[in-house]
Amino acid sequence: MDRKTFITSCGFLCAAGTGGMMSLIQSCAGSRMVSGTIAGEFLVVSLDAFISENKDGVTYRNYIVVNHENLQYPVCVYRFTEKEYSALLMKCTHQGNELTVYGDKLHCAAHGSEFDKKGIVTTGPSVQPLRTFPVHIENNQLKISLKAS
Numbered sequence: 001m002d003r004k005t006f007i008t009s010c011g012f013l014c015a016a017g018t019g020g021m022m023s024l025i026q027s028c029a030g031s032r033m034v035s036g037t038i039a040g041e042f043l044v045v046s047l048d049a050f051i052s053e054n055k056d057g058v059t060y061r062n063y064i065v066v067n068h069e070n071l072q073y074p075v076c077v078y079r080f081t082e083k084e085y086s087a088l089l090m091k092c093t094h095q096g097n098e099l100t101v102y103g104d105k106l107h108c109a110a111h112g113s114e115f116d117k118k119g120i121v122t123t124g125p126s127v128q129p130l131r132t133f134p135v136h137i138e139n140n141q142l143k144i145s146l147k148a149s
Contacts, residue, residue: 032061032065033064033065034049036067036075041147042143043068043133043143044141044143045142046141047141048140049064062078062079063077063078064077065077065090073089074090075090076088076090083137086118086132087132087134087135087144088117088119089133091131092108092110092111092113092126093113093127093128095110104116104117111125113125115130
């Protein structure tokens with residue numbers, strides 16, 4: 001391969017990589033990491049964490065990821081409606097690796113397991129669903145019960 005062909009090939013490869021990175025960055029734009037507070041058996045987060053304001057007005061995030069220093073793994077909370085939410089422990093049921101959220105699915109980078117926004121396995125090797133937590137709304141706060149079920 002001559003020098004000109006090599007440089008051209010590398011340029012196309014870099015451009016393709018940049019496009020992929022932009023798509024990855026854009027897929028994260030609708031998410032939000034928040035710190036929750038622990039109150040008794042509950043992990044508490046304001047419902048305002050789901051609000052996303054932009055020039056077109058107010059929209060709602062599909063999910064947020066809630067962290068707290070006392071939790072070994074974060075909790076992903078999906079918003080289905082104004083009153084319906086799903087809280088999932090971001091721990092893969094295959095070998096315990098932390099999951100990553102990509103839109104409507106949670107993915108384990110270690111072995112490829114994927115779960116839907118209700119915690120159901122969609123791709124193995126995991127066979128068990130994710131741990132879910134009961135949630136209820138009180139005073140504009142989402143209360144996630146951490147009590148063992």
